[in-house]
Amino acid sequence: MLQPGSLTTVSTDDGDDDRTVNRYWRPVHRPSDRSHSYYADRLAALIERAAAERTDETTEYGLLLSGGSDSRLTLAALESVGCSANTYHINDWVNDEAEVAKRAAQAVDAEFTFLQRDEGYQARSLASTPSVSTFGGYFNQSHAVGFEERLRSDVDVLFTGHYGDMLFKGNHLPKPPVDLGPLGSFELPMESACETVEEFVEHRTDEAPAYLDDALDRSIHDLYRSNVTQRGDRIVDHGVEFESLREAVLCSRCPLTNGTSHFFYYGTEQLLPSGTLFLDNRLIDLFLEIPIESLVRGNLINRAIDRLSPELAAIPHGETGVALKHPFEVHWLGSLATSFKRNQLPSSTPSARSTHGPWPNHAELIRSHPFVRETIDEHEPLIRALPFLSWEKVNECYEAHLLGENNVSALYTLITFLEMPVTKRVAKQQTTTTTDTPRVTSRELVE
Structure with missing residues (x-):
């Protein structure tokens, strides 16, 4: 295991297996007692500097622009340093989210292009993206793959x-859930702190899909727990050492580690040169200075936009319907109201898969389009060849989804895995019964 933020030196002398590791950086949370406004000012200044250092006058830039605030802050930073990026919004139809994105582009006179997904978009994405997958996310998270030709012809570099x-929103931190039954559920805007390693593991894991249950000799929780150790105050999570449980929780799903899905970022990089201004060492250091309260309730992204571009801050957020310049409390209530409206009240959309947000309703897409069923049937021999998959339970999972269960995660995990070239190599290994080729177990695959 190569430690992050370190230099590893391996001796090349014959018979000498010595290895030295010089760890020059590790994430340490040292919050300072400052106001929300102070951190927003720092964020605005640092992301503006990052934009200035990553752009020049000879390059054509593009930006994937949503109706939210993260890409809008990127747009504000680019505009503030004189970089006029072409903006692109990807959606199934011209919904509320698309309209907000268009308004944001028009507010700073940026060129705006609407890229429309059709019903077969996800099926085509499945045919291409798993070939570059690294087990770091679902196939559909390579968000722009269907528009590669257009983007490559328009711009040299694409920002997200x-x-x-x-x-800067702390959305990966555990928060107390509130379940209102048929009215829906939401999380309270405060951290539900992990006090023990067991609570940390519980936060980091989900149940295995049913089609793996019989093949696993232990639960996903137990498998994960076996790879987490405590050395005094320090936590070692799958070989990566954190100063304390605080850092392990705070950084477990951030871009500092591989502990979260990163296929959106990695998949976009496969299309054309791309990146995000937020991956900057100064911004990561700022993140480690910010108290949890400011991360969760500080409204830092919105405040930073207001510093750089009041015109952009005057436009509503696509999810809350509230202008970014307003306080966090108003946005939180607006988010609850929007969620209730979209989930509980009648709404006019072109199809069941269509929503008023940036993403399709994948649960309904699976029910209305045959691409998942076709992928499962096409790979029946492969599924049967792998000892950790059950053909019968794969079908039960799919049929249960058609009857109303939400098995999007399990089904998208499965079809992404089935389409990956490495999977066919694993299956071939199962049918090779020589002493030199040991069988791959489900535990080895999960770990």
Whole structure:
């Protein structure tokens, strides 16, 4: 295991297996007692500097622009340093989210292009993206793959607002849930702190899909727990050492580690040169200075936009319907109201898969489009060849989804895995019964 933020030196002398590790940086949370406004000012200044250092006059830039705030802060930073990026919004139809994104582009006179997904978009994405997957996310998280040709012909470099929410909204931290039954559920805007390693592991894990249950000799929780150790105050999570449980929780799903899905970012990089202004060492250091309260309730992204571009801050957020310049409390209530309206009240959309947000309703898409069923059937021999998959339970999972269960995660995990070239190599290994080729177990695959 190579430690992050370190230099590893391996001796090349014959018979000498010595290895030295010089760890020059590790994430340490040292919050300072400052106001929300102070951190917003710092964020605005640092992301503006990052934009200035990553742009020049000879390059054509693009930006994937949503109706939210992370990409809008990127737009504000680019505009503030004189970089006029072409903006692109990807959606199934011209819904509320698309209209807000268009308004944001028009507010700073940026060129705006609407890129429309059709019903077969996700099926085509499945046919192409798993070939570059690294087990770091679902196939559909390579968000712009269907528009590669258009983007490559228009721009040299594509920016996204990726990781802004993880760094400056604390959306990955555990929060107390509130379940209102048929009315829906939501999380309270405060951290539900992990006090023990067991609570940390519980936060980091989900149940295995049913089609793996019989193959696993232990639960996902137990498998994960076996790879987390405590050395005094320090926590070692799958070989990566954190100063304390505080750092392990705070940084477990941030871009500092591989502990979260990163295929949106990695997949976009496979299309054309791309990146996000939020992956900057100065911004990560700022993140580690900010108290949890400011991360969760400080409204830092919105405040930073207001510093750089009051015109952009005057436009509503696509999810809350509230202008970004307003306080956090108003946005939180607006988010609850929007969620209730979209989930509980009648709404006019072109199809069941269509929503008023940036993403399709994948649960309904699976029910209305045959691409998941076709992928499962096409790979029946492969599923049967792998000892950790159950053909019968795969079908039960799919049929249960058609009858109303939400098995999007399990089904998208499965079809992404089935389409990955490495999976066919694993299956081939199962059928090779020589002493030199040991069988791959489900535990080894999960770990």
